[in-house]
Amino acid sequence: MSIINVENLTVKHGVNTALSNVSMSIDKAEIVTVVGPNGSGKSTLIRALIGAIPTLKGRIVKDPGLSIGYVPQKLHIDPTLPLTVARFMRLPYQDKSAPITETLEMVGLTNIETRQMTSLSGGQFQRVMVARAIMHKPSLLILDEPTQGLDQRGSAAFYQLIEHLRTSLGCAILMVSHELHVVMSASNRVICLNGHVCCNGTPDVVASAPEYRALFGTGTHGALALYRHDHNHTHDHDNCDHNHHDNTQDV
Amino acid sequence: MFDTVFILAALAGIGVATASAPLGCFVVWRRMAYFGDATAHTAMLGVAISLIFFVNMFLSILIIALIMAYTVSSLSERGHTTDTLMGVLAHSALAAGVVAISFAQSGDVDLESYLFGDIRAVTAMDVTIIWVGAALVLALVIWRWSALLTATLNPDLAYAGGINPKREQLILTLALAVVVAVAIKVVGALLISSMLIIPAATARAFCKTPESMAFIATLIGVISAIGGLLASIVWSTPTGPTIVCVAALLFIMSNILRMGKIAT
Numbered sequence: 001m002s003i004i005n006v007e008n009l010t011v012k013h014g015v016n017t018a019l020s021n022v023s024m025s026i027d028k029a030e031i032v033t034v035v036g037p038n039g040s041g042k043s044t045l046i047r048a049l050i051g052a053i054p055t056l057k058g059r060i061v062k063d064p065g066l067s068i069g070y071v072p073q074k075l076h077i078d079p080t081l082p083l084t085v086a087r088f089m090r091l092p093y094q095d096k097s098a099p100i101t102e103t104l105e106m107v108g109l110t111n112i113e114t115r116q117m118t119s120l121s122g123g124q125f126q127r128v129m130v131a132r133a134i135m136h137k138p139s140l141l142i143l144d145e146p147t148q149g150l151d152q153r154g155s156a157a158f159y160q161l162i163e164h165l166r167t168s169l170g171c172a173i174l175m176v177s178h179e180l181h182v183v184m185s186a187s188n189r190v191i192c193l194n195g196h197v198c199c200n201g202t203p204d205v206v207a208s209a210p211e212y213r214a215l216f217g218t219g220t221h222g223a224l225a226l227y228r229h230d231h232n233h234t235h236d237h238d239n240c241d242h243n244h245h246d247n248t249q250d251v
Numbered sequence: 252m253f254d255t256v257f258i259l260a261a262l263a264g265i266g267v268a269t270a271s272a273p274l275g276c277f278v279v280w281r282r283m284a285y286f287g288d289a290t291a292h293t294a295m296l297g298v299a300i301s302l303i304f305f306v307n308m309f310l311s312i313l314i315i316a317l318i319m320a321y322t323v324s325s326l327s328e329r330g331h332t333t334d335t336l337m338g339v340l341a342h343s344a345l346a347a348g349v350v351a352i353s354f355a356q357s358g359d360v361d362l363e364s365y366l367f368g369d370i371r372a373v374t375a376m377d378v379t380i381i382w383v384g385a386a387l388v389l390a391l392v393i394w395r396w397s398a399l400l401t402a403t404l405n406p407d408l409a410y411a412g413g414i415n416p417k418r419e420q421l422i423l424t425l426a427l428a429v430v431v432a433v434a435i436k437v438v439g440a441l442l443i444s445s446m447l448i449i450p451a452a453t454a455r456a457f458c459k460t461p462e463s464m465a466f467i468a469t470l471i472g473v474i475s476a477i478g479g480l481l482a483s484i485v486w487s488t489p490t491g492p493t494i495v496c497v498a499a500l501l502f503i504m505s506n507i508l509r510m511g512k513i514a515t
Binding site for chain 2: 047050051052068069070072075076077078080081082083084087090091092093094114116142
């Protein structure tokens with residue numbers, strides 16, 4: 001039984017088509033990961049799901065009881081805005097009886113309520129954002145590149161936390177990520193996106209699909225994989241470099 | 252000293268401070284200082300229209316400010332608002348307003364009173380309009396507080412919470428236009444945005460939550476208004492600029508205090 005259903009979704013960014021004819025669905029308590037190179041429309045898909053961008057064609061059907069907890073990719077807090085962790089947790093619902101301390105404990109944070117958001121470390125900040133998103137027990141938790149800016153240990157611990165939350169809350173999880181190898185093992189389903197759905201299925205199926213290999217290569221050289229991808233597709237990628245003859249580039 | 256003129260002036264100042272300080276917090280958090288300037292300076296165009304066509308000044312300023320604020324905010328949505336464009340709008344609006352006023356029939360227009368305010372000339376009617384405007388702004392900001400705050404922090408966070416950040420932006424735009432319309436008599440078109448920004452910036456040093464910042468900013472705004480009014484009577488200085496000077500002084504003091512706190 002799916003809680004959200006995307007049917008033939010097409011979204012435009014100005015004159016560029018960011019997503020074309022994308023169909024997908026998420027079932028109850030399922031972990032779905034969207035992978036894809038930079039500019040493949042991963043964030044666009046998520047922003048369409050939360051209603052932040054209008055759809056040009058197709059539709060998004062949400063379960064009537066669906067509640068979404070959303071963790072944005074980046075959150076810049078202006079230094080002129082004083083904001084404690086507890087106050088941030090209560091956005092946008094000013095619920096006096098909100099279980100702030102309990103929810104923070106669920107993500108492994110204690111005695112942090114009165115700290116300023118701007119004084120937190122990257123890992124703490126990320127966990128507070130997750131805590132805010134799950135406080136009202138959503139049926140779907142959406143995370144956009146949640147481990148960006150965390151080191152390897154930090155992101156491994158973060159994925160463990162996400163799996164644990166799925167078990168304890170029973171909510172479905174939709175994640176966008178570029179860390180393929182870590183993400184894959186935790187997911188029920190992987191959707192490989194590049195403006196359109198390239199392939200989609202269990203991690204094993206996707207990992208061996210030719211479309212996926214064409215996008216990411218088979219080796220561990222992430223930089224090279226992205227580089228190759230540019231030649232297979234004709235989309236615009238602002239973040240890729242186009243040094244065509246440098247085959248030795250690596251990370 | 253505490254005659255009717257003083258009491259009316261004090262009431263007008265308190266009204267403007269109460270409306271502008273909490274709104275000013277959003278102007279500071281959203282980095283809309285130039286936006287505030289651009290909207291405030293169009294008040295001069297509103298004055299010109301009122302003088303030329305003999306229409307109510309509050310109303311013409313309100314409508315012109317609303318048009319300007321709406322134009323600027325929809326331009327910024329389309330990614331047009333560079334610092335430069337804002338600067339162009341803010342100062343051309345001011346210049347166009349002053350030129351337009353010179354076309355007004357009455358040759359003895361006191362330009363200075365519109366640029367810097369003339370709080371000691373407010374009438375009971377003015378005070379009433381100021382308080383109605385202030386109440387409207389305050390009600391809007393309190394009603395939409397949490398939604399405005401979420402939209403200020405991150406538009407996508409707002410969307411995910413069922414809030415339309417564009418609507419919240421429109422509410423801020425409307426509130427800003429009202430503040431401009433009621434504040435011109437008190438501090439004048441040139442200094443309106445200082446009443447938005449300085450109290451909020453002063454309050455920042457002492458606050459841990461957005462709510463306390465809005466509250467303390469209001470207090471600082473009121474203290475500046477009354478302090479400035481008194482000082483202007485004692486030293487016979489122009490009241491609007493004196494109010495802003497008191498606010499600026501409080502800002503400097505608060506920052507010295509904050510630096511002291513960090514040092515120890």
